[in-house]
Amino acid sequence: MKIASWNVNSVRVRLPHIQEFLKLNSPDVLLLQELKAQNSDIPAEELESCGYNLIFNGQKGYNGVAIMSKHPMEDVKKNLYLEVENEQARYIECWISLKKSGYRLSSIYLPNGNPIGTEKFDYKIQWMQKFKDRLKTLLEYEENTIIGGDFNVCPEDRDAADPEKMKNDALFQPESRTKYREILYSGYLDAWRILNPDKTEWTYWDYGRAFEQNKGLRIDHFLLSPRAADKLVDFKIDIKPRAMNKPSDHTPIIIEILDL
DNA sequence: ATGCCGGGCGAAGCCCGA
Numbered sequence: 388m389k390i391a392s393w394n395v396n397s398v399r400v401r402l403p404h405i406q407e408f409l410k411l412n413s414p415d416v417l418l419l420q421e422l423k424a425q426n427s428d429i430p431a432e433e434l435e436s437c438g439y440n441l442i443f444n445g446q447k448g449y450n451g452v453a454i455m456s457k458h459p460m461e462d463v464k465k466n467l468y469l470e471v472e473n474e475q476a477r478y479i480e481c482w483i484s485l486k487k488s489g490y491r492l493s494s495i496y497l498p499n500g501n502p503i504g505t506e507k508f509d510y511k512i513q514w515m516q517k518f519k520d521r522l523k524t525l526l527e528y529e530e531n532t533i534i535g536g537d538f539n540v541c542p543e544d545r546d547a548a549d550p551e552k553m554k555n556d557a558l559f560q561p562e563s564r565t566k567y568r569e570i571l572y573s574g575y576l577d578a579w580r581i582l583n584p585d586k587t588e589w590t591y592w593d594y595g596r597a598f599e600q601n602k603g604l605r606i607d608h609f610l611l612s613p614r615a616a617d618k619l620v621d622f623k624i625d626i627k628p629r630a631m632n633k634p635s636d637h638t639p640i641i642i643e644i645l646d647l
Numbered sequence: 648a649t650g651c652c653g654g655g656c657g658a659a660g661c662c663c664g665a
Contacts, residue, residue: 396654397655399654400654421654421664423654423655424655447655448655499663499664500665539664539665552648558665591665593650593665594653604665636652636665
């Protein structure tokens, strides 16, 4: 099972990039983040005509997440604060139904939280707490569970090309990292680190010269339940889409899990 | 060195991202 995740920074501008990526890689599932489109503006037919089922949680102007899957999707859930109206569209979850089995999957766009010391950073930490609560509930199901997306957290100093520069960034704060670790300690594994205990590659490069200088961040992650982690065999960061014309500032990450 | 990019909104300049 090949599962990809990509913060596209506008689904409308990046539609040709997405189509090209799907043609070249043919993943079973593609998680999308930062659609920057309300539901009625999402190019659903164009995406579905690539051979995928599509579910989405859009928002006007900002945020927005989606899941594309070759297999049927059931039991769709959107958002974490189900009681709040006009909640930011940062979470979508479903059950992927296979012939004799299946797995649960979420596409997440964790709040950036900058600048620190403001209500934006508070919101980030609150969102992470809600997220952690949801993931804890999912673990109780003892299923294959896969959480992918833009986490907006550098788990460690080595997950940034220039950690010194990131000292006052919300992605680097002890509170952000502690919450991330709390999620890991609740029973999830960082798929990249399972296969690469010593090596870091970037998933994001700022617009400008960062990509040509290869100065980036590792902030797009896949978290796996133990059951799913046992079957992980590959993690690739595909930098080709970042080198295209008019790219997203993030590039796709792709995992391969056997016998799901 | 933080918005100098890039996108959305909406029709100029501001908000947002990391």
